[in-house]
Amino acid sequence: MSSSPLAPTGTTTNSPARPSLTVLGGFWSTATFAVARTLLAADPSLLLVRHDISGIREGVVRRVIRSGAGIVSDERVELRHGCVSCTLREDVLPTLARLARTHPDRDLVLMLPEVVEPEAVAAACAHCLVDGAPVTDLVRVDSYVTVVDTEHLLDGLASTDDLRDLGIHAAADDHRTLADVVVRQIEYADTLVLWGTSPEGPFDTSRMSVLLQRMAPWATQVHVGADVVDATELSRQLRDTDRHRPETPAVLARGLEGYALGVHEPQADCGVVSTVFRSRRPFHPWRLHEALEAVNADVIRSRGHLWLASQPETVVAWEFAGGGLSMASLGRWLTAQPDDSWDHVSDQRRLAAALDWDPYYGDRHQNLVFVGLDLDPADLHRTLSGCLLTDAELADGEETWLRYVDPFAGCFPPIAVDTEGTVPG
Known part of the structure; x- marks a missing residue:
């Protein structure tokens, strides 16, 4: 068993001379586009880049660039492969680079298609050249x-629909x-x-705010x-904030970092x-498996990482939605x-x-967070605690522990390390 690790520090720098890029996303495109138009109204010099990926599975996307004065260009782009990764590599990033070179004095807004996750864009910006x-x-x-x-948030979070069933999947393997x-x-x-605002009234609107x-x-x-939206005020709240921190890890890795x-x-x-549920003790695999339905019964979102007694080397990611x-x-x-x-x-x-090193457990621990409506946290903690190993x-x-009956056996093969900067589609 290894001893406690040391951690050298590092620094990052930013150059203020580059055009600023605001990445604007969201599943409900009507609301997202309304925000984009508001930003253009506040600053007509902005360049808004938007891709229509409805034909992406046939290898075609439509790229529209707008300013406050209207459409600058509207072009059909053919890709070698039909997926979000290809769109990012082959057109989105080159378009941003071209606009930065030809219009270095104009800031950019990239409006993402409804099914694109911002983390994919961040990975592409960091790794795709x-x-x-x-x-x-x-x-x-x-x-x-x-x-x-606001009106559709809760329905979206509770939806069990697959993108494929809705006909809006972004790739064949999505x-x-x-x-x-x-x-x-x-x-x-x-x-x-x-x-x-919520059609159910101010209380429900506040509830959606707290949920977020x-x-x-x-x-x-x-x-x-x-x-009536104050375009100047909204632009002040959303632009030139320097809120993005590229060093921040992905959500599931936050606890480990x-x-x-x-x-x-x-x-x-x-x-x-x-x-939040935290513990040093490992979960018994069978008891945890039997409790899964009860644990997430009243949960909208849960996430984190855990360790199983039967698989003591593996960090297991947990994600419910x-x-x-x-x-x-x-x-x-x-x-x-x-x-x-x-x-x-x-x-x-x-x-x-x-x-947080422990002489016996090392860095192994449970770290899970659960968010729900009218959730009973005491009952949830009792259920999870009952899945931990006893003193005996x-x-x-x-x-x-390695000989326990394990319903999760073979479910967590070692993850592959991507050295080429590819972005999940």
């Missing part, structure tokens, strides 16, 4: 803004649900715009509920409850790796592990 360099050499990513339609897309758009954003805050407590929230995974607010606010639970491998715990392999993980993860089971040791 345009003329031998990342697009961030030419533009400064200012903020990732997600627009949420198996995401509508709820998957909505939660990832919300949770990656550094700025959330709650657009409109519980789901993404790290994001700045802006509510636009009036019939020492970032807050969620907030513990067990007292309901407008009916919304958020509770839209009635479906996904569990996968996030790699290996540091305590299960030789010291020289720690160089392959981030400095931040090594630091987080060092600060802990005393049996790892050799015994």
